[in-house]
Amino acid sequence: MSDNRGILDALRHARHDWMNDLQLIKGNLELNRVERAKQVIDTMVITAQNESKLCNLRLPLLAEWILTYNWSTHMVKLEFEVGAAGYSGYLDDERLVHICKGLMELLETTVESSAENQLSMIIDFSEEHPRFIFDFTGILKETDVLERWIEIQQKNGNKVETELLQKEAFVIHLSVE
Amino acid sequence: MSDNRGILDALRHARHDWMNDLQLIKGNLELNRVERAKQVIDTMVITAQNESKLCNLRLPLLAEWILTYNWSTHMVKLEFEVGAAGYSGYLDDERLVHICKGLMELLETTVESSAENQLSMIIDFSEEHPRFIFDFTGILKETDVLERWIEIQQKNGNKVETELLQKEAFVIHLSVE
Numbered sequence: 001m002s003d004n005r006g007i008l009d010a011l012r013h014a015r016h017d018w019m020n021d022l023q024l025i026k027g028n029l030e031l032n033r034v035e036r037a038k039q040v041i042d043t044m045v046i047t048a049q050n051e052s053k054l055c056n057l058r059l060p061l062l063a064e065w066i067l068t069y070n071w072s073t074h075m076v077k078l079e080f081e082v083g084a085a086g087y088s089g090y091l092d093d094e095r096l097v098h099i100c101k102g103l104m105e106l107l108e109t110t111v112e113s114s115a116e117n118q119l120s121m122i123i124d125f126s127e128e129h130p131r132f133i134f135d136f137t138g139i140l141k142e143t144d145v146l147e148r149w150i151e152i153q154q155k156n157g158n159k160v161e162t163e164l165l166q167k168e169a170f171v172i173h174l175s176v177e
Numbered sequence: 178m179s180d181n182r183g184i185l186d187a188l189r190h191a192r193h194d195w196m197n198d199l200q201l202i203k204g205n206l207e208l209n210r211v212e213r214a215k216q217v218i219d220t221m222v223i224t225a226q227n228e229s230k231l232c233n234l235r236l237p238l239l240a241e242w243i244l245t246y247n248w249s250t251h252m253v254k255l256e257f258e259v260g261a262a263g264y265s266g267y268l269d270d271e272r273l274v275h276i277c278k279g280l281m282e283l284l285e286t287t288v289e290s291s292a293e294n295q296l297s298m299i300i301d302f303s304e305e306h307p308r309f310i311f312d313f314t315g316i317l318k319e320t321d322v323l324e325r326w327i328e329i330q331q332k333n334g335n336k337v338e339t340e341l342l343q344k345e346a347f348v349i350h351l352s353v354e
Contacts, residue, residue, distance in 0.1 A: 008240055067185075
């Protein structure tokens with residue numbers, strides 16, 4: 001039964017998202033803004049292609065976690081982009097979800113609730129250097145917890161490169177090999 | 178794991194369907210056929226509203242069976258429409274799926290494979306007279322098996338009303354009370 005509810009819920013959420021976009025296209029057409037409507041369509045196509053790439057990574061747990069994350073209310077919006085996908089080595093699906101989930105849970109308790117907080121997650125699984133790039137904008141109450149999170153990742157053997165770490169933004173590269 | 182695969186598959190199929198419609202809108206806009214594009218959008222909205230009604234019937238097994246049916250290849254295409262939905266009595270979700278599944282399996286083995294076969298299923302759950310209306314167009318090799326199916330339904334205590342029963346079309350009302 002939970003399986004069944006899962007599929008119906010997934011379809012409901014997907015339908016809801018698409019309907020919003022469709023209303024946007026329709027609204028623009030009503031106002032004779034055909035070019036703007038075309039842009040909305042192009043954005044929808046890119047989003048769909050990105051989702052499709054995510055699903056083709058053969059990391060079903062990670063894909064489902066990402067695709068369903070924004071369906072519940074959170075302080076931090078999750079965006080994602082699949083960059084390179086050529087890595088041929090083994091990646092532990094469950095471990096990757098654990099890492100991402102841990103970071104999001106940490107951010108949820110660390111961000112200012114009044115701010116517009118967003119984490120863009122770039123999935124950059126190149127053959128040479130498979131990694132996540134976590135790119136945050138918003139407001140963190142403090143950066144210390146994030147520094148501790150980085151230390152823990154490093155203790156767990158994950159290489160971390162901190163490009164930027166401020167209250168208003170951070171960019172962290174995390175190797176997943 | 179099957180749960181997980183189910184959600185991703187559902188999203189993939191939904192995305193695929195929507196993308197086809199989106200290409201249709203886009204194509205029409207490229208050709209400056211704005212009115213035609215608007216019509217496509219209106220049809221998409223109606224389809225989505227219909228799906229939404231189906232999901233609100235509180236018959237999750239039936240809803241999932243219908244929504245996922247055309248995702249695998251069949252000789253008979255399934256269409257559906259939710260008419261009345263005011264029936265307040267108890268309906269056995271599993272039993273309804275069993276009836277519909279049985280009919281579709283029967284049709285699959287009875288239709289001419291070269292024909293365009295389609296079953297439109299009207300879900301007409303009014304307070305007074307909750308029923309399915311099965312409206313078929315295509316080509317049946319014979320009508321005998323269908324007559325036997327009707328007899329079995331009647332033996333099972335389901336009232337059946339045959340509006341039309343020919344090789345090229347049938348309309349059967351089946352009470353589900």
